[in-house]
Amino acid sequence: MGLFKWFFVLLAFHLFTAAPAASSNPEELAQITLDFLNLAKEPELVDYMVNIRRRIHEYPELAFEEFETSKLIRTELDRLGIPYKHPVAITGVVGYVGTGRPPFVALRADMDALAIQEGREWEHKSKVPGKMHACGHDAHVAMLLGAAKILQEHCHDLQGTVVLVFQPAEEGGGGAKHIVDAGVLENVDAIFGIHVSPLYPIGTVASRSGPTLAGSGFFEAVISGKGGHAAIPQNTIDPVVAASNVIVSLQHLVSREADPLDSQVVTVAKFEGGGAFNAIPDSVTIGGTFRAFSKESLERLKKRIEEVITKQASVQRCTATVNFNPDKKTFYPVTVNNEDLHKHFLDVAADMLGSQNIIEKPLSMGAEDFAFYAEVIPGYFFSLGMKNSTLGSLASGHSPDYRLNEDVLPYGAALHVSLATRYLQNYRPESKSSYKISHDEL
Numbered sequence: 001m002g003l004f005k006w007f008f009v010l011l012a013f014h015l016f017t018a019a020p021a022a023s024s025n026p027e028e029l030a031q032i033t034l035d036f037l038n039l040a041k042e043p044e045l046v047d048y049m050v051n052i053r054r055r056i057h058e059y060p061e062l063a064f065e066e067f068e069t070s071k072l073i074r075t076e077l078d079r080l081g082i083p084y085k086h087p088v089a090i091t092g093v094v095g096y097v098g099t100g101r102p103p104f105v106a107l108r109a110d111m112d113a114l115a116i117q118e119g120r121e122w123e124h125k126s127k128v129p130g131k132m133h134a135c136g137h138d139a140h141v142a143m144l145l146g147a148a149k150i151l152q153e154h155c156h157d158l159q160g161t162v163v164l165v166f167q168p169a170e171e172g173g174g175g176a177k178h179i180v181d182a183g184v185l186e187n188v189d190a191i192f193g194i195h196v197s198p199l200y201p202i203g204t205v206a207s208r209s210g211p212t213l214a215g216s217g218f219f220e221a222v223i224s225g226k227g228g229h230a231a232i233p234q235n236t237i238d239p240v241v242a243a244s245n246v247i248v249s250l251q252h253l254v255s256r257e258a259d260p261l262d263s264q265v266v267t268v269a270k271f272e273g274g275g276a277f278n279a280i281p282d283s284v285t286i287g288g289t290f291r292a293f294s295k296e297s298l299e300r301l302k303k304r305i306e307e308v309i310t311k312q313a314s315v316q317r318c319t320a321t322v323n324f325n326p327d328k329k330t331f332y333p334v335t336v337n338n339e340d341l342h343k344h345f346l347d348v349a350a351d352m353l354g355s356q357n358i359i360e361k362p363l364s365m366g367a368e369d370f371a372f373y374a375e376v377i378p379g380y381f382f383s384l385g386m387k388n389s390t391l392g393s394l395a396s397g398h399s400p401d402y403r404l405n406e407d408v409l410p411y412g413a414a415l416h417v418s419l420a421t422r423y424l425q426n427y428r429p430e431s432k433s434s435y436k437i438s439h440d441e442l
């Protein structure tokens with residue numbers, strides 16, 4: 001290569017890497033971020049989000065059955081003039097705001113409810129018996145539609161495209177995996193996800209860098225013997241005693257085989273067998289979940305759970321089969337927050353809420369299917385506080401008494417908007433290629 005060519009290569013390299021971190025100065029950025037919160041707190045937008053949230057709350061739909069919720073989302077996107085893809089993963093909707101060109105940054109909301117009967121009487125109580133939004137996914141949809149409205153109003157300022165991901169089946173169905181498999185994240189550079197939390201005060205956020213939520217798996221085992229009269233055990237093969245020994249043996253996987261410094265859980269939560277006081281049943285079904293913070297630990301637990309169940313059952317002359325996808329529940333990987341996105345999040349949250357309102361979230365053995373996104377592209381998942389002591393304490397997620405503090409909605413919408421717009425603004429092509437290089441090297 002001639003000297004002349006080298007000069008251009010070096011010049012190009014210099015221009016690429018020496019570009020300023022952002023076109024706006026820090027005070028301007030902070031002001032824009034605060035402005036987004038004020039916009040989200042405008043009564044008209046709050047009413048819009050509250051209304052959507054209540055409509056979804058009244059008609060909760062379970063995993064992969066979010067047909068009406070999906071229709072509601074599409075109607076709103078149509079009204080806003082936002083193009084979208086549908087169906088993605090059965091009920092999923094993926095909207096696009098901005099230039100339609102790279103860079104692409106995604107924001108995620110989950111749509112599904114739980115098979116729980118709402119316990120509390122109130123004006124917008126679930127109208128579907130046995131189904132309830134008890135995890136706040138109704139609020140997640142409302143916040144992302146609120147964000148969509150703000151983003152669309154500012155679409156000419158966007159320096160790229162915001163991808164709005166409304167996904168099905170977070171609660172055990174692994175909807176995120178289906179979204180990934182549908183190719184929605186191809187060319188997407190980063191993804192953010194919010195979960196409302198009754199643990200943290202309203203106006204605060206909680207998160208951490210690196211592994212943040214455990215990976216999880218589920219198991220169900222049928223332990224079979226031979227039923228008979230409870231007073232003549234010698235003519236039976238008792239699966240109740242065998243299952244009891246299996247459960248005790250499973251407790252040793254964490255206490256005796258795992259590194260005490262590597263957090264893991266094995267819980268048997270389900271035990272079904274027999275019905276009479278004087279009859280030994282033919283079989284017993286047990287089921288539960290296992291959690292860990294690394295792929296290796298999860299795989300080891302899975303292998304050992306199967307071994308312990310089948311071999312321990314055989315000690316009592318029973319046979320056992322183990323199913324790791326009971327009720328269509330799927331394996332969830334560990335949720336890992338990208339380090340660069342953590343820095344980005346800290347900047348945005350400090351400008352919007354003040355750094356004193358950012359909480360370092362402790363590790364949790366809970367799991368989230370957001371992990372599937374963060375496995376394939378840089379991802380970032382955080383908790384958004386909604387506790388307000390003057391309103392009384394809030395029940396935990398998945399409780400029949402779960403209550404959403406609707407004051408949380410503008411915070412979620414504003415954080416979505418700010419995280420995405422500032423991500424696009426700060427985007428540097430070389431940061432993406434460095435992700436690629438490090439991925440290839442690993």
Ligand SMILES: *[C@@H]1O[C@H](CO)[C@@H](O)[C@H](O)[C@H]1NC(C)=O
Pocket residue numbers: 202203388389390391407
């Ligand atoms: C907490 O609730 C009270 C009563 O509704 C309200 O006046 C106050 O603004 C709320 N606090 C926050 C931070 O939203």
Ligand SMILES: [Zn+2]
Pocket residue numbers: 134135171397398
């Ligand atoms: Zn949940």
Ligand SMILES: [Zn+2]
Pocket residue numbers: 135136137170195
């Ligand atoms: Zn949830």
